Amino acid sequence: MTPHVFILPAVLVILALAIFPLIISLYMSFSRLRFVPGGFKIDFVGLANYRKLLVGSEKTHFLGVLADPSPVGWLVFIIIAVLLVISLARYIRRGKFSAGELVWRSLATVVIGSGVWLLVRTLGSGGWPGTVVVTLIYVFVGIFFQYVLGLGLAWLTTQGLPGRRLFRTIFLLPMMITPVGIAYLFRMLTDTGKGPFNPIWQVLGLADFSWVNHPWGARGAVMIGDIWQWTPFMFIVLLAALESQSIDELEAALVDGANRWQVFWYITLPQILPVSATLILIRMIEAFKIVDLPNVLTHGGPGTASESLTLQAYISWRTLDLGGSAAIAYMLLIIVTLAGLCFFNLIYRSLTEKV
Known part of the structure; x- marks a missing residue:
């Protein structure tokens, strides 16, 4: 009974905090x-809540307003569709796969x-993204x-520049601030009528103007705040990956006459691809749950x-629409699962197989 007694508390905690609430x-x-x-x-209504989101009164809120794609939208969709078909055809032509892998790759x-079809129909002229x-x-x-900035900063701090240890500490500061604090910070910065940048806005003639009053300005403010907060996470993991790579290959490439860009592109980047793929997958799962920044910064x-989807669920819960929430x-769980499966089957495996 000893193993069961020691395991039972952990099982009960998981059941109480994860499984039962999920059910x-x-x-x-x-x-x-x-x-x-x-x-x-509480009345059982079947799929009524889901129908409301997909084809009912909440369709424009959840999926958005669909419009005919613009010529640019058609071009983007055709290019991505062709690339997806070519990738699937090359995968089938290799012949080294199981039926399950083919099903997941096709899905x-x-x-x-x-x-992509939903994006081009809601982001084009006449559309409205849900x-x-x-x-x-x-x-x-x-x-x-986040990845590009984190990788760039990590690479710079490994180049022997003066003060690199100080900058390693400074780059981590955004991670020490709560998301709500960051939201209030950017809420102040985007309001040109007050804040530390008010003199600059006045010189530019943009005083008493809040760019979160514009749809794309509000989305841009949320994205900038999120990028500022989570770039240090990418930075610290990629820095560890860069510092743990083999030095022998780097020195051999430099002796053979390769420049720093060639060393980075052909040696460093392939070595950190598995870490990068795992890092992006973890960050992607977490990024779908964004709620603090849009809630505090723009109130949606x-x-x-x-x-965001999480904010929409929170607002529905706050209005006591528990079933809709x-x-x-x-639906968010389904989207995150599909996104994770797509990334794992189309990108993660490809990156790890090349190493």
Whole structure:
């Protein structure tokens, strides 16, 4: 009985804090809360909450306003669709795969193609992105800049520059601030009527102007704050990866006449690809849950322009629409799972197989 006694507390904690709430929220996503005399009543409504999000009254809020793609949108969609088909065809032509791997690879291709189709239809002229598209923009645009900036800073601090140890500490400061604190910080900075940059805004003729009143300005403010907060996370992990790489190959390349760019592109980058792929996957899963910045910085506005999926679920919960909130949360779970599977099957495996 000793092993069971020691394991039981951990099992009970997991059940109480993870499994049971997950099951209850799943049931709530198929239900609707009604207030009745003396209390409340929970009615089972089946897929009504999900239909409301996908084809009902919340469609424009969740998916957005769909419009015909512009010529640029058609071009982007055709290029990405062709690349996806070519990638799948090359994978099949290799012949080294199982039926399960082919199914997952095909599913990832369809999911990415559908996501791009939704993007070009809501971001074009006449369209309006819903919380799904806004969340995808936050995730992928944010991760791209976080990785590029984090890798650049990590590479610079390994070049023997003076003061590099001081900068390593300074670069980590944003991680020590809470997301709510960062949201209030950027809320002040984006308001040109006050704050430390007010003299600069006055010189530029932009005083008494808040750029979060514009849809893309609000989204840009949220993304800048998120990038500023999470770039240090990329930086510290990539710095560890760069400092742990083999020195012999670097010295051999320099002796053979390779410049620093060639050494980085052909030796350093391939060595850190597995770490980079894992880092991006972890950050992607976390980025889908963004809620503090859009809630405090823009309140999801103007309108619902900067509202994320998590913020939409929180607002629905706050208005006592528990069934709708649970449905949004499970739709987010599905989207995160599909995004993770797509990344793992199309990118992660490809990067790790090359090393």
